[in-house]
Amino acid sequence: MTTPKARGYHHGDLREALVVSGRKLLEDKGIRGFTLRECARRAEVSHAAPAHHFASMDDLLAELVRRGFAELTASMKAEADRIEGEPAARLVGLGVGYMAFAAANPALFQLMFSREANRIESKHGDAGADGVRRLQAAVVDEVLAHASGEVRQRAADFAWATMHGFITLVLEGEIGGRDSSRALKTRGLAALAAMAETVVRSAR
Amino acid sequence: MTTPKARGYHHGDLREALVVSGRKLLEDKGIRGFTLRECARRAEVSHAAPAHHFASMDDLLAELVRRGFAELTASMKAEADRIEGEPAARLVGLGVGYMAFAAANPALFQLMFSREANRIESKHGDAGADGVRRLQAAVVDEVLAHASGEVRQRAADFAWATMHGFITLVLEGEIGGRDSSRALKTRGLAALAAMAETVVRSAR
DNA sequence: TTTGACCTCTTTTCATCGTCAAGATTGGTA
DNA sequence: TACCAATCTTGACGATGAAAAGAGGTCAAA
Secondary structure, eight states: OOOGGGOOSSOSSHHHHHHHHHHHHHHHHOGGGOOHHHHHHHTTSOTTGGGGTOSSHHHHHHHHHHHHHHHHHHHHHHHHHTOOSOHHHHHHHHHHHHHHHHHHSHHHHHHHTSHHHHHHHHTTTOOTTHHHHHHHHHHHHHHTTTSOHHHHHHHHHHHHHHHHHHHHHHHTTSSSTTOOHHHHHHHHHHHHHHHHHHHHHTTO | OOOGGGOOSSOSSHHHHHHHHHHHHHHHHOGGGOOHHHHHHHTTSOTTGGGGTOSSHHHHHHHHHHHHHHHHHHHHHHHHHTOOSOHHHHHHHHHHHHHHHHHHSHHHHHHHTSHHHHHHHHHHTOOTTHHHHHHHHHHHHHHTTTSOHHHHHHHHHHHHHHHHHHHHHHHHTSSSTTOOHHHHHHHHHHHHHHHHHHHHHTTO
16 A cells, blocks of 8 residues: 555556556446556556556456456355355355356456457457356256256356346346345345256256 | 449438448447447548537447347347247247347447446437337236236346346357357257246246 | 528547657666 | 666657538528
8 A cells, every 4th residue: 555655766566556446447437438548547657657567458458357257256156155055055156146246346247248358368368257167067067966968058058147147137227227226136136046946947 | 322432522321321330340340449430431431520420429339229229129029929829939039039139240239238338328318128128028928927016027037137148148258169050059049948938937 | 593501521630548669767686 | 886677757659539610512592
């Protein structure tokens, strides 16, 4: 935590400061309002300083996406781990963690799952969603331990699609536009419960 | 179809030409590569000409989004209408139409359901997804004619979330990355079938 | 037919953006 | 201590969205 005046010519930890201010800026102004120069201003640094830490704007965005996926999987894992009982309940837990992260970081979440993210990542060869996929596949496999690979894959498709679709539509205002946050959580849990039930049922 | 040389000082139908070239550009370069000046170039017109038809870039994008929603509902309706039998089958048909539009217009589809779209539309007060919501609510109501309002709302949430989530994840490459188009359609239909079955089952 | 108002398009200008090149400053190391 | 590499600043370039001002074309009223 450097106070504004406390630094001289060198910043000290500009790379980290840019990640922080960039993330804030992304949520404030959206992807189209995201500007490298504004990131620099918020970090109280000249407009060309970021170039020494990120080769381009896409490079900074790629870092934000990378960290976003790490946090997303952590959030899912945390929610799932606090549930001891049924694997199906853990599947709901994954969804709760997924939606919690998305609700807390709507713009970043959208960026992570946008075509722009693919364009950005393709230069770096990274596929950040693999952690999410693995985490979910593992829990689905618990629920459907005795099912065929195809059934399990389709159940994983279905589970991911439901939780991703629900929170995406909520963030865009298409679902629960005037609902209270409380009521919305109830609707989300209902969707997750229906999803888990469908996955369980696909066993037979 | 005006040939390049066939026009004089006036374009004739620049507004429509900008919509066409803008839509193409959006799919070619993505939302972050979308440029008013490039739209103008593709319409073979000076960079300031669009201002007389669209007050700003957001204005043009809003028009693209508006038309996108009209086409999306039309595509859903067309697929649903060709199915005569069970209401549940029509629900799957809606999903097929939904995914077909999204697959044919991936960038536009993402824009329609992005936070940027909300930002853009809020200036125009338009909520383009209402047609989709109504269409789907109607079919869900057929399937669940005797259910309570809450059950029907949750079924509608669930149905929309599943089809939206699935196609969104496909477009981003998270589902079926190396699948053939044929295999992917099968996976999509499986997800839609599971969704319809769950909706039907929620009746009791 | 003439005229004049109005639309459409172009040219010019301005502030801002991403990126690059060159120079200033600093901290560590030999 | 003296150098060197990393860090940051300044200045420049081309591109962009938007606004202003002027040129070209259309069309209806006189």
